[in-house]
Amino acid sequence: MTALLQRLRAALAGDYAIERELASGGMGVVFLGRDIALARPVAVKIIRPDLATADLGKRWELEQIALRLWPSASTIQGFVTAMFELVEKHRLSFDQVKKVRVFMNQTGVDMHGMFPRYKGKFEALLSTHYCAAAILHDRALTLAQFEPARYNDPKLAGFAAGQVETKVDSTLAGVQSIVEADLADGRTVSVRCDHSKGSPENPLSRAEIVEKFRAYGKGALPGTRTDESPPLPKHPDWWPQDLERKLATVHKTEDCIVFVSGHATNVTTIGCLFGSNDLILHDVLAHNSIIQGAVLSGAKRLPFPHNDWAALDKILQENRSKFQRVLIAIEGMYSMDGDIPELDKFIELKYKHKAFLFVDEAHSLGVLGTRGFGIKEHFGVSADDIDFAMGTLSKTLSACGGYISGKHTLVENLKYTAPGFVYSVGMSPPVAAAALAALEILEAEPDRPKRLRELGALFYHNAVESGLDTGLCQGYAIIPIITGSSVLSVKLSNRLFDNGINVQPIIYPAVEERGARLRFFLSSTHTEKQIKDTIGILIEELNHLKRNPVFKLI
Ligand SMILES: Cc1ncc(COP(=O)(O)O)c(C=O)c1O
Numbered sequence: 001m002t003a004l005l006q007r008l009r010a011a012l013a014g015d016y017a018i019e020r021e022l023a024s025g026g027m028g029v030v031f032l033g034r035d036i037a038l039a040r041p042v043a044v045k046i047i048r049p050d051l052a053t054a055d056l057g058k059r060w061e062l063e064q065i066a067l068r069l070w071p072s073a074s075t076i077q078g079f080v081t082a083m084f085e086l087v088e089k090h091r092l093s094f095d096q097v098k099k100v101r102v103f104m105n106q107t108g109v110d111m112h113g114m115f116p117r118y119k120g121k122f123e124a125l126l127s128t129h130y131c132a133a134a135i136l137h138d139r140a141l142t143l144a145q146f147e148p149a150r151y152n153d154p155k156l157a158g159f160a161a162g163q164v165e166t167k168v169d170s171t172l173a174g175v176q177s178i179v180e181a182d183l184a185d186g187r188t189v190s191v192r193c194d195h196s197k198g199s200p201e202n203p204l205s206r207a208e209i210v211e212k213f214r215a216y217g218k219g220a221l222p223g224t225r226t227d228e229s230p231p232l233p234k235h236p237d238w239w240p241q242d243l244e245r246k247l248a249t250v251h252k253t254e255d256c257i258v259f260v261s262g263h264a265t266n267v268t269t270i271g272c273l274f275g276s277n278d279l280i281l282h283d284v285l286a287h288n289s290i291i292q293g294a295v296l297s298g299a300k301r302l303p304f305p306h307n308d309w310a311a312l313d314k315i316l317q318e319n320r321s322k323f324q325r326v327l328i329a330i331e332g333m334y335s336m337d338g339d340i341p342e343l344d345k346f347i348e349l350k351y352k353h354k355a356f357l358f359v360d361e362a363h364s365l366g367v368l369g370t371r372g373f374g375i376k377e378h379f380g381v382s383a384d385d386i387d388f389a390m391g392t393l394s395k396t397l398s399a400c401g402g403y404i405s406g407k408h409t410l411v412e413n414l415k416y417t418a419p420g421f422v423y424s425v426g427m428s429p430p431v432a433a434a435a436l437a438a439l440e441i442l443e444a445e446p447d448r449p450k451r452l453r454e455l456g457a458l459f460y461h462n463a464v465e466s467g468l469d470t471g472l473c474q475g476y477a478i479i480p481i482i483t484g485s486s487v488l489s490v491k492l493s494n495r496l497f498d499n500g501i502n503v504q505p506i507i508y509p510a511v512e513e514r515g516a517r518l519r520f521f522l523s524s525t526h527t528e529k530q531i532k533d534t535i536g537i538l539i540e541e542l543n544h545l546k547r548n549p550v551f552k553l554i
Contacts (some may be wrong), residue, residue, distance in 0.1 A: 069197055069198045069204065069208075070131075070141045070197075071125065071141065071142065071143050071146060072125050072126070072131050072141065073111070073112060073125060073126045074175070075104075075107065075108050075111055075112060075175060076104070076108065076112050076126075076128050076131060076175075076177075077175050077196035077197070077198070077199075078104075078174070078175030078176055078177040078193045078194075078195070078196040079102050079104060079108070079112075079128060079131070079132075079175075079177035079179060079193070080131055080135065080141060080196070080197075081177075081193045081195075081196045081197040081202070082177050082178065082179040082191045082192065082193035083100075083102075083131070083132055083135045083136070083179050083191075084135060084141075084197070085191045085193065086179050086181060086189060086190070086191040087135060087136060087139060089189075089191065090181075090189045092136065092181065092183075092189075094136050094137040094155075094159075095184075096183055096184050096185075097136055097163070097181050097182070097183060097184075098163065098182045098183065098184055099163050099164075099165065099181070099182040100132045100136070100163060100164045100165070100179065100180070100181050100182075101164075101165045101166075101167055101179070101180040101181075101182075102128050102132065102164065102165070102166045102167065102177060102178075102179055103166075103167050103168070103169040103172060103177060103178040103179075103180075104128075104166065104167075104168070104169065104172060104176075104177050105168065105169065105170065105172045105173055105174070105176070106168050106170065108128075108166075108172075108175075108177070109166050109167070109168045111126065112126055112127065112128045112166070113128060113166035115127035115128075115129060115130065116129040116160055116161045116164065117157070117160075117161050118130055118151065118160070120148075121146050121147070121148075121151075124146050124151045125146055127160065128164065128166050129160035129161065129164040129166070130151060130156065130157075130160045132159075132160065132164045132179075133156045133157075133159040133160040133163075133164060134150070134151075134156060136159070137155065137156055137159070175193070175195070175196045175199075176192075176193065176194050177192070177193050178190060178191070178192045178193075179191055179193075239429045239432040239433045239436060240258055240426060240427040240429065240432040242432070242436055243258055243427070243432040243435055243436045243439070244256040244257060244258055244403070246436055246439050246440070247391070247403050247405055247439070248405055250365075250373050250405075250439060250442075250443070251373070251374070251376070251383060251389045251391075251405040252376075252383035253383050253389060253405040253406050253407070254406070254407050254408040254411075255405070255406065255407065255408040255410075255411035255412070256403050256404065256405040256406075256411060257403060257404050257411045257414050257415055257418075257421065258393070258401055258402070258403045258427050258432070259401055259402045259403065259404075259418075259420055259421055259424070259427075260400070260401050260424055260425055260426070260427055260431075261400070261401060261402060261420075262289070262362060262391075262392030262393065262394055262400075262401060262402030263288070263289040263292075263402070264289075264402065264420040264424070265289070265390060265392070265401075265402030265403065265404060265420065266287070266289035266290050266292070266293045266360065266390060266402070267289055267292045267293045267296060267420065268293070268418045268419055268420025268421065269293065269388065269390070269404050269414060269418055269420075270290065270293025270294055270296070270297055270327065270329070270358070271292075271293045271294075271296030271297050271419075272297075272414075272417050272418050272419060273297070273413070273414075273417075274294075274297035274298075274299040274325065274327055275297060275298055275299060276298045276299065277299075277323060277324040277325070278297070278299040278300070278323055278324055278325040278326065278327065279299060279300045279301075279302065279319060279320075279322070279323035279325075279326045279327070280294040280297065280299045280300070280301045280302070280326075280327045280329065281302050281303075281304055281312060281315060281316070281326065281327070281328050281329070281355075282294060282301070282302075282303055282304070282328075282329040282330070283303070283304060283306055283307065283329070283330050283331065283334075283341070284303040284304065284305055284306050285306045285331075285334050285336065285337065286303070286329055286330070286331060286360075287331065287335060287360060287362070289360075290329045290358075290360060294327075294329070299323075299327075300323065302315060302319070306334075306472070307339065307341045307342070309341070309342060309345040309346055309349060312328065312346075312349060313349055313352075313353075316349060316352075316353040316355070317353075320353045320354075320355075325355075325356065326353065326354075326355035326356065327355065327356045327358055328346060328349065328350060328355050328356070328357050328358065329358040329360070330343075330346055330357075330358070330359055330360070331359070331360040331361075331362065331363065331364070332359055332360065332361040332362075332363065332364025332365070332368065332374055332375035333361075333362075333363040333364040333367060333368065333375070333476060333477070333478065334363070334472070334478075335362065335363050335478065336478075336480060336506060336510070336511055336515075336517075336519065337471055337472040337473060337478070337480055338456075338470075338472070338473040338474060338475070338476055338477070338478030338479055338480060339472040339473060339474045340364065340368065340375060340378070340474060340476070341375075343359070343375050343376070343378075343379040343381060344379050344381060347381055347385045347386075350385070350387075356387040356388065357385070357386050357387050357388070358386075358387065358388040358390060359375060359376075359386050359388065359389060359390065360390045360391070361374045361375060361389060361390060361391040362390075362391060362392040362394075362395055362402075363395060363477070363478060364378070365391050365395070365396050365397070366395065366396025366397070366442055366448075366449055366452075367396070367449055367452060367453065367456075367476050367477045368449075368476065369449070370446060370449075370450075371442070371443070371446045371449065372396070372442050372446065372448065372449030372452075374389075374391070376389070386406075387406055387407075387410070388404055388406055388410070389404070389405040389406060390402065390403070390404050390405075391403055391405070393431070393435040396438065396442065397434075397435040397438040397439060398434055398435070398438045399431045399432075399434040399435035399438065400431055401427055401431060401432075401435065447524075448524040449524070451524040452476075452477055452522060452523065452524040453476055453477075455522050455524070455526055455528070455531060456475050456476045456477050456478075456479065456522050457475045458528060458531055459475070459479050459520065459522060459531045459534075459535070460473060460474075460475030460479055461475065462531065462532065462535045463479060463481065463535055466535055466539055468481050468535075468538070468539070468542075469481065469482040469483075469484075470482070471515070471517070477521060477522045477523075478519060478520070478521060478522075479519075479520040479522065480506070480517040480518070480519050480520070481517055481518045481519075481520065481538065482515060482516070482517040483516055483517060483518065483542070484513075484514050484515070484516060485513070485516050486505070486507035486508045486513060486516040488516070488542075488545060488546075489505035489506065489507055489516045489517060489518055490505045490507060491545055492505070492518060492538075492541055492542055492545055493505040493518055495541040495544075495545065496518070496534075496537065496538065496541060499537050499541070501534050501537060501538075503518045503519065503520050504518070504519060505517070505518055505519075506518070506519050518538075520534075
């Protein structure tokens with residue numbers, strides 16, 4: 001994690017003790033934590049760290065900060081607690097105090113001792129010096145004090161820079177802190193805090209919680225009167241529904257349902273909606289989950305040659321009339337080969353033969369289309385042309401799960417009948433939040449899918465020019481390098497790993513033996529140098545293994 005993220009992580013803890021980072025990387029950061037006051041797990045989502053303070057108190061993820069007792073960094077919550085106690089216990093006034101010394105552990109001082117002069121809201125939130133001055137002067141620490149009008153007050157800024165000192169005390173751990181104040185009358189008073197206010201050991205009273213919500217409602221919502229009940233903060237349990245709405249928007253469909261597994265999405269959806277009077281036609285290279293769904297359904301199942309819409313047309317001409325309903329199942333990008341179907345041709349067939357079209361966008365969402373919204377966007381077709389827009393949350397969306405986007409009636413039907421939904425656990429809020437954060441990033445940053453496609457093309461062209469076998473690949477985000485041997489693929493993968501390159505082998509029975517391969521997945525954050533170096537090392541290692549007598553013996 002970058003230093004900024006570390007600080008942000010600290011800044012977001014507060015009443016929400018951060019336990020674990022769930023998802024991060026280019027697409028956003030999600031932390032799993034615990035709401036200390038309510039003693040229940042929550043997830044804290046940060047979409048763009050650099051925007052963290054831009055709309056403090058207005059954007060919902062920043063409500064986490066706004067709702068905290070003291071809207072400052074988590075590591076200094078102990079010091080803030082001690083500072084309040086000191087002020088209250090000794091009825092200190094600002095003018096009475098000549099010097100404040102704050103003792104914290106090394107981490108506390110490293111993170112929060114470097115802003116005696118702070119620039120902007122974020123630094124003020126992290127500044128022990130500013131918080132001490134603000135508490136002493138205002139006897140409060142609220143969001144309003146982290147606005148320029150307050151933190152730029154020369155009286156506060158001068159006190160913070162000149163009269164507050166931070167010191168390391170290695171006997172202190174976590175949020176523990178000691179605050180000492182030298183007073184004008186020569187006395188020195190001090191308070192030690194072991195557990196910050198709001199922690200399980202030092203909990204808020206019910207009245208304090210109500211007060212906190214009221215204060216927040218007043219500060220963050222223009223026009224809200226304090227005597228009105230403040231609205232409840234965004235509840236994490238709503239995130240799966242938010243995710244469904246966002247996916248429906250991205251796919252331009254009426255509705256969407258999320259499942260806890262991508263594989264189960266296909267199995268349960270196809271398995272429950274089709275039956276013995278129906279026909280399921282799937283690409284011969286379709287993912288196992290589609291095939292398992294078809295088997296489970298009891299429908300007649302026929303694979304058609306890969307991407308061959310003409311062959312499919314022929315099968316339909318011969319068989320359509322024998323079945324009640326027909327499902328055509330294809331993928332937006334084939335996971336083993338990195339190629340895509342001619343979607344418009346399959347749509348024509350769907351209408352021609354009155355069939356349903358199922359498109360698994362596991363590997364095309366985030367890759368194809370100007371904004372990365374998938375194969376529909378790539379071909380510029382209407383959302384209504386696809387009956388089942390399926391996708392997974394485990395690739396571009398950096399989480400786990402799957403979804404079906406489509407008509408409201410379809411989604412409602414699945415919500416009441418699909419065993420993988422009805423009899424399985426609902427999606428956990430942190431996972432939904434991670435996927436939602438990734439989708440929001442994708443929406444906000446169309447350069448990512450563009451860059452990914454450029455890198456894919458670079459890898460593909462370099463590989464082809466170097467004589468490597470890329471099979472059916474069309475050079476998007478998945479690039480297979482076919483070695484034709486499972487043993488060779490595994491050995492090559494290991495050797496590349498030793499060279500710092502993480503690529504998995506795909507071996508028999510996942511593919512035919514002569515189709516054994518390495519499958520490279522690219523991300524928009526790879527660099528051109530990494531790609532060129534990888535091709536160079538790949539060729540070197542492949543040649544080495546082919547010459548290696550040990551390999552020949554196996
Ligand atoms: C095309 C396709 N569909 C469905 C799945 C299943 O998704 P998950 O791994 O998220 O369960 C995968 C997994 O790789 C896939 O490639």
